[in-house]
Amino acid sequence: MDNALDNLLREPRIWRAGETQPRQGCLPSGYAELDAALPGGGWPQGALTELLHADAGIGELRLVLPALARLSRAGRWIALVAPPHIPYAPALAAQGVDLSRILLIHPRAGSDTLWALEQAMRSGSCAAVLAWPRKADEKQLRRLQLAAEAGDCWGLLFRDESARNERSPAALRLVLQAGENADTRVDLLKVRGGQPRQGLQLDLNNPRTRSLPVATHSPATATAGTESALPAGRVEPPASRGSLQPESSLTQMRLPLEPSPRRRPQPVQPLH
Amino acid sequence: MLWLALYLPELPLEAPGCSSPGQGALAVTEHQRILRGNAAAAAGGVHSGQTPSEARALMPELQLLPRQRQEEARCLRHLADWGYQFSNHVSPRTPDGLLLEIGASLRLFGGLPALLGHLAEAFDGFGHSYCRGIAPTPTAAWLLARAGDSSPVETPRALRERLAQLPCHVLELLPGQLHALQGLGLHTLADCLQLPRRDLARRFGRPLLLQLEHALGERPDPRPAHQPASRFDRYLELPAEAGDIQSLGFALQRILRELAGLLRAREGGVQKLALELHHRRQAPTCLEIGLLRPGRDPEHLLTLCQHRLEREPLAAPVTALQLRAGHILPLPPEPVPLLPHAEQAPAEKQAHLSERLQARLGEHAVTGLDTVADHRPERAWCPQTGTSFTTQAAPGERPAWLLPHPQPLDWHQGHPFWHGPLRLECGPERIETGWWDGDDISRDYYQARNPRGSRVWVFRERRGARRWFLHGFFA
Known part of the structure; x- marks a missing residue:
């Protein structure tokens, strides 16, 4: 059983993608399909993740918010460096993010942005750092990757889709596209310790798949780590509303304004 | 009681900031006599007591400075502030010494060697040359320091023996007195102590006898206790003009060490620092440095x-630094970790990060985020943390991105366009409020989607031109 290929594979310089283990721990994303595709069952911590998308509003934040909500309850900060718009506090709070853990950083110049990013990642006091760099070359990204490793920080870079063919040292690279039927299509371009995958369909709009229990008042359940194992069909009412109000008033309040989770949204005619 | 005396023989040279090693020959004069010369001057044969013309004859390039007693006193006062961290009884001995009662601090620092180690480590940073003496009485400690005898005398019993060996010139005498002592054949303190006290006093005056009796502890020797300053204001002249930030580092470090000493002495911290950079021909540049919580770590x-x-370039070369810390806030002493290499507390690390960011990017560049109980979307958030206690859920779904200013949209036959026709999926949610503060709105909000799949939050005015606006993204 000694053929040329086996000999070659025994060579220590040969690196096989499937054999590497993610170095740091993983954080469940809250989307079962995505967790299944990621090695370790979640977002890689202590590394860079690049999210590439062309259009705004296709779910680029909804994809990471369940994980961020969870991190925000663990005590460390979540830093947003140079966000392109206002991160809207009521929406984040409704997703279960502890707003007291959010740090907004607005640098003036591009060089300050990279400096602030590196400081935040390296300090070890941020659990996640989100950034929207206008341009970043490979050298800068490598620096950030090392900083994220040093500070055990989840570095999230949101970049334009045109960066798809650039080289990058990030541990995970995803491309987001809007699919048909309000779905979001996720392509895994690069997965450290796993296989790239194309065409993952995630329903980010429908609360049904938002299966992360976001408990406002009991942080213990938020860190229990069981959310990805929940059945996909279970509806989790957001706890920030449900815990204080009776169930009936909750449904009454929501009905005219929000789509029913079971029903595809139908076009609405504007009022005249 | 155990007293530590620090004798600073070079203070006349060091106080005006002219003791840096690279300088040429320099001497300080007082009353038309050379008081003290630096190393280069001493190498050229200049010594104290010469007239300036004699010294100039020896070294034509010698630079002469008049003595600045005020500067020395100020320097001594700052050192006394700094020394308060080691002792609760600090007494500056004008013009060139500092006395600290360290007997009460020995347990706190873990013994005499540990205390002296801390003190030497902290004192070396200032660049003063000094001699120390340790004895049970302040005068004895002072005499030992002047004699350059740094080994401590810890018991009163050993004191007499050690004092007896000291030469007479360590005593503070009038100019003729030392001569007279030597004329009588008295060279050490032992010789003086052998004489009858009354005769000694009659011949040399009471001050000499008092010095001996104070040194031996036979007569009470109260020392005024220094009260540390309640605010820090230090002006430091740079030895040479500094054109870039790197060359300011040393002076800055020195000034901050002094500040840290005072803060530790007062068990306080600062939250605001004002740093002034003085220039030769311009008004000084004022920089404000703020901390999230009081701190005193000089490195930080x-x-x-x-x-x-680094935030902005220097306006002009800097000639002097001035650091002011207005209000000293109480700060408990740093907790000592039980394990030798314990991690920094996370809260402290977070505060340090945010202070670093604020220092470079500006005060308003780093903020928190919070909700505000207001129905108007643009007012339902604020960039500060901790204003609201209850997070009030908005009645409808809200977008994760909000545009700072609503962006007007084109519309056609009542349907809005944004990168293609928008399909309204959900709504309307009517928001009509705010009449009481003049900023009232009346809008119908819809969730919409464009052909490229972007989910947006749009609204239509209910008054006026009934225009459509884009107000957020369901990102």
């Missing part, structure tokens, strides 16, 4: 100051 303060300096 130095990082903050440097980041603050």
Whole structure:
């Protein structure tokens, strides 16, 4: 059983993608399909993740918010460096993010942005750092990757889709596209310790798949780590509303304004 | 009681900031006599007591400075502030000494060698040359320091023996007195002590006898206790003009060490620092440095100051630094970790990060985020943390991105366009409020989707031109 290929594979310089283990721990994303595709069952911590998308509003934040909500309850900060718009506090709070853990950083110049990013990642006091760099070359990204490793920080870079063919040292690279039927299509371009995958369909709009229990008042359940194992069909009412109000008033309040989770949204005619 | 005396023989040279090693020959004069010359001057044969013309004849390039007693006194006062961290009874001995009662601090620092180690480590940073003496009485400690005898005398019993060996010139005498003592054949203190006290007093005056009796502890020797300053204001002239930030570092470090000493002495911290850079021909540049919570770690303060300096280029070369810390806030002593290499507390690390960011990027560049109980979407958030206690859920779904200013949209036959026709999926949610503060709105909000799949939050005015606006993204 000694053929040329086996000999070659025994060579220590040969690196096989499937054999590497993610170095740091993983954080469940809250989307079962995505967790299944990621090695370790979640977002890689202590590394860079690049999210590439062309259009705004296709779910680029909804994809990471369940994980961020969870991190925000663990005590460390979540830093947003140079966000392109206002991160809207009521929406984040409704997703279960502890707003007291959010740090907004607005640098003036591009060089300050990279400096602030590196400081935040390296300090070890941020659990996640989100950034929207206008341009970043490979050298800068490598620096950030090392900083994220040093500070055990989840570095999230949101970049334009045109960066798809650039080289990058990030541990995970995803491309987001809007699919048909309000779905979001996720392509895994690069997965450290796993296989790239194309065409993952995630329903980010429908609360049904938002299966992360976001408990406002009991942080213990938020860190229990069981959310990805929940059945996909279970509806989790957001706890920030449900815990204080009776169930009936909750449904009454929501009905005219929000789509029913079971029903595809139908076009609405504007009022005249 | 155990007293530590620090004798600073070079203070006349060091106080005006002219003791840096690279300088040429320099001497300080007082009353038309050379008081003290630096190393280069001493190598050229200049010594104290010469007239300036004699010294100039020996070294034509010698630079002469008049003595600045005020500067020395100020320097001594700052050192006394700094020394308060080691002792609760600090007494500056004008013009060139400092006395500290360390007997009460020995347990706190873990014994005499540990205390002296801390003190030497902290004192070396200032660049003063000094001699120390340790004895049970302040005068004896002072005499030992002047004699350059740094080994401590810890018991009163050994004191007499050690004092007896000291030469007479360590005593503070009038100019003729030392001569007279030597004329009588009295060279050491032992010789003086052998004489009858009354005769000694009659011949040389009471001050000499008092010095001996104070040194031996036979007569009470009260020392005024220094009260540390309640605010810090230090002006430091740079030895040479500094054109860039790097060359300011040393002076800044020195000034911050002094500040840290005072803060530790007062068990306090600062939250605001004002750093002034003085220029030759311009008004000084004022920089404000703020901390999230009171702190006193000199290394951290130095990082903050440097980041603050990096924010903008220097307006002109700097000739002097001035650091002011207005209000000293109480700060409990740092907890000592049980394990030798314990991690920094996370809260402290977070505060340090945010201070570093603020120092370089500006006060308003780093903020928190919170909700506000208001129905108007643009007012339902604020960039500060901790204003609201209850997070009030908005009645409808809200977008994760909000545009700072609603962006007007084109519309056609009542349907809005944004990168293609928008399909309204959900709504309307009517928001009509705010009449009481003049900023009232009346809008119908819809969730919409364009052909490229972007989910947006749009609204239509219910008054006026009934225009459509884009107000957010369901990102």
